[in-house]
Amino acid sequence: MSILVVAEKPSVAMSYAKVLGATSRKDGYFEGNGYLVSWCIGHLVELAPPNVYDAKYVKWSIADLPILPQKWQYLVSASTKKQFGSLQKLMHRPDVDSIVNSCDAGREGELIFRLVYQQTGCKKPFSRLWLSSMEENAIREGFVHLKPSTEYDALYNAALCRERADWMVGINASRLFSCLYNQSLAVGRVMTPVLAMTVVREAAIAAFVPEKFYTVDLELTSGCTASSRRIPEKTVAENLLEACRKEMVATIQRITCKEKSENPPPLYDLTTLQRDANRLLGYSAQQTLDYVQSLYEKKLTTYPRTDSCYITDDDEEMLEELTEELEGFLDIAPEDVDEAVPRTRRTVNREKVTDHHAILPTRSMLQADLDALPKGEQNVLKLIIARTLMAVSKPFRYLETLLTTECAGEEFTAKGKDILEEGWKAVERKVLADILNRKQELTALPNAAENECGILNAELKEGQTSPPKHFTEDTLLHAMETASADSMPEGVERQGIGTPATRAATIEKLVQKGFLERKGNKKTKVLLPTDKGKALITVMPEEIQSPEMTADWETKLLQIERGEMEPSEFMTEINTMITELVKNTEMKKGANALMKSKIIGVCPNCGKPVVEREKGWFCENRECRFVLWKDNAFFKRLGKRLDAHVADKLLRDGRVRLKDCKSAKGKTYNATVLLSCEADGRSKFSLEFEGGC
Structure with missing residues (x-):
């Protein structure tokens, strides 16, 4: 029999x-030593679209909302049908008696x-391999200690609820607002x-009014510079400067030293690694996830x-x-070890390790050829190695000195x-x-006694208050991680928005959909909402854009994962929220102008305006089938793209001249593309050649 x-x-x-000795390569799997080893390719089985439940859902209409399936249906992804077929055959093979x-x-x-197991109709028993490392000894150990599948039923329930809740919100809200605003x-x-977070941040930046302030700086003979408090009025600061220049002597009142x-x-969890890689290396959250995967x-x-920064005592x-071994590998002298308390102790917290411990380098890494790795992977690995050693090192200790001096009746301080x-x-x-490329951060104060000292120079400095900063990927990840923490009751699990595994994909999706854009130099890019993004949030009701509601859902999904909440209770909440949203949402007054689509020309089929949308240029007349698709076959x-310039020329002139077109044989030629319409209104293209291919 086979596993x-x-x-x-x-x-x-x-x-x-x-590791298992399944060394014979077959079509879609490996075989050998009593094992068959096959694979999925991401999500082989996906939730069916609305039209599978009812053909009327092909057309978007508010009258058909909400769409709340009673019995959920799934389809095999068209691009992965072959591999699904392989798995189905393997699961039903007579010699397979169990699955891992x-x-x-x-x-x-x-x-x-x-989902694959259920879609194939398989009923054979299965167990769970649960690994935190892909090293060969960890894989062997994992297969020796396989877990019962029932231990992960609650995890599966949480995953199902997450997938179905996202489908229901996405399908119903997208259709509702698309129909309301006709795009x-x-x-x-x-x-x-x-x-919404980024839109609120940009609104705060736009509304910010900087306020000027002034300080007086005294260069003292003791060898340091002391500064006054911030003074809002320039005349008050100028009077203080004049008085100090007259006295030219300051009295050191006190010197306090405090050890800190x-x-x-x-240790790193995924989000803190992504934040550091963005701040220090300029990598996007998705790039970092790809590198560390x-x-x-x-x-x-x-x-x-992983969402844990700790390890267990095991x-x-x-x-x-x-x-x-890492210290030896990097030729770093180990610190003096306190025998009473192991240096690793502060990294241990069993309560804060759920599925996986913090991200660590493996022992296999010590034997690997790291120079052969791509630069991005090398840099991310270097961050992980450094963080592992930093986490078990001694605290950074320093002496902070505060010198307080007085001149012309005003206090001045130096640190x-x-x-x-x-x-x-x-x-x-x-x-x-x-x-890091970091300069020396610390400045020591020269020795000084509590007495009078001379003033070598006094000058007025002007400054102004700063607006909030634009979001970078680092700070947006942090905002997602801590969203709603202030509004949650004490003791509630604070999950923020999304999970460490999904936050990068969320940011990428917002960029791909044209709601966010990255701006800035190669290393420091900020994330700014586009006009389209701002318009969307302007028309969104509070419950859809509120971090509190989403964070509350994340907490409940975690409770389902732990067996502390029934999935049916969660799904009932989602159903109620969506039903209320559809029933109570109306078009916002004045929002039509804000949501107005960009008109680029007139439809050659019916004469109505043609507007740009995410996937192409569409006739505004919903009955008309004319469209110019951006992804145009x-x-x-x-060998060309149908971009905004080409679409504009086609609609204005009915033709566009293209240079250096490519034939199937790789030859280049110039030609003119002519636009016409089929009988049913769909666009039709033909070529007018200038010379032979």
């Missing part, structure tokens, strides 16, 4: 097959496997509140999609050994810092020197 192992991706399946769900160890991995508007449970320390940063599959780091000995023990900052400096065959 069928189902991985999430072909690359992961290859790693499992190697080896998809990624998280909510989505659980959903991917179970295609994409609305999402997580996407829309995130967009900064604890090491915790590849590192995981190459056995160089542990599982990336892993403490492993981390201590890994730390010593200085002296390093007492560099601690974790020494690791940061040594390992991340090329990434006719233009693709010519």
Whole structure:
């Protein structure tokens, strides 16, 4: 008899097959040593679109809303039918008596496997492989200690609720607002509140009125510069400057020294890694996720999609050994170890480790050829190595000195810092020197006594209050992570918006849909809402754009995952909210002008305006079938794109001249594309040649 192992991706399946001895490559799977190892390709099975439930849903109409399926239907993705067919045959093979769900160890991995299992009609028993590392010994250990599938039923229920809630909000809200405002508007449970955050931030920046302030700076003979408080009135500051210049003597009233320390940063979870990679390297959240996922599959780091910055006590000995090996690998002298309290102790918190511990480098990494890695992966790995060593290092200790002096009846202060023990900052400096590119942060104050000292110079400095900063990917991820924390009752699990695994995709989707845009230089890019994004949020009701509601849902999904809430209760809430939304939403007054689509010409079929939308240029007349698709097959065959300039020429002149078109044989030629209409109004193209192909 054989055991069928189902991985999430072909690359992961290859790693499992190697360890299990399934070395014979077949069409869609590996076989050998009593194992069949196959794979999904992402989501093989997806929720069916509305028209599968009822053909009337092909046409969007408010009268047909809300769409709330009673019995959910699923379809096999058209692009992955072949692999689904392979899995179906394998699951029903007579010699297969049990199955191992080896998809990624998280909510989505659980959903991917179970939907395939159910869609194939399989009834055979299955168990769960749950890994935090792709190293060979971890894989062997995982297969020896497979988990019962029932332990993950609640995780699957949470995944189902998340998928179905997102479908219901997306389908109903997108159709509702698209019909109300007569254009295609994409609305999402997580996407829309995130967009709203950026719109609110930009509104605060636009409304900000800077206020000037003034300070007087005194250069003292003791060797430091002391500054006055911020003074709003220029004349008051000028009078103080004049008085100080007359006196030219300051009295040092007190010098206070206070020892301070900064604890090491915790280990990385996915979001903090994405934030650092954006801030220090300029990588987008999606780029960082792609890099660390590849590192995981190459056995160089542990599982990336984690929301924990800690390890369990079971892993403490492993981390201590890994730390010593990393120090040897990087030729860093280990710190003096306190025998009473292991240096790894502050990284241990079993309560804060749910599915997976923090992201760590693996021991396999120590033997790998890191120079062969792509630069992005090298940099992300360097961040993970540095953070691992920093987390187990001593605190950064320094002496903060505050000097207070008086002149012309006003107090002036100067601050200085002296390093007492560099601690974790020494690791940061040594390992991340090329990434940080940071200047000396600390300035020590010269020795001074409490007495009079001379003033070498006095000058007036002008400043002004700063507006809130535009969101970067770093700060937007942080805002998503902490959304609604202030409004949640004490003791409630604070999940923010989205999960570490989905936040990057949410940002990318907003950019792809044209609601957000990245602006700035290569390393520091800000995320700004477009006019389209601002318009969408202006017409959205509060409950759809509120971070509180979405964060509350995330908390409830976590409760379902833990078996603390019934899925039916959650889905009833979603149904009620969507029903109320459809019933109570009306077009906002004055919003039509705001949501006006860009008219680029006149329809050659019916004479009504043609407007630009996300996927093309459409006739405003809903009965007319004329459209110029942006992803146009006719233009693709010519090696060209149908862009705004080409669409404008076609609608204005009925023709557009194109240079350097490509024939099927690779030859180039010039030609004119002529636009006409089919009998039913659809666009039709033909070519007029200037010379032979």
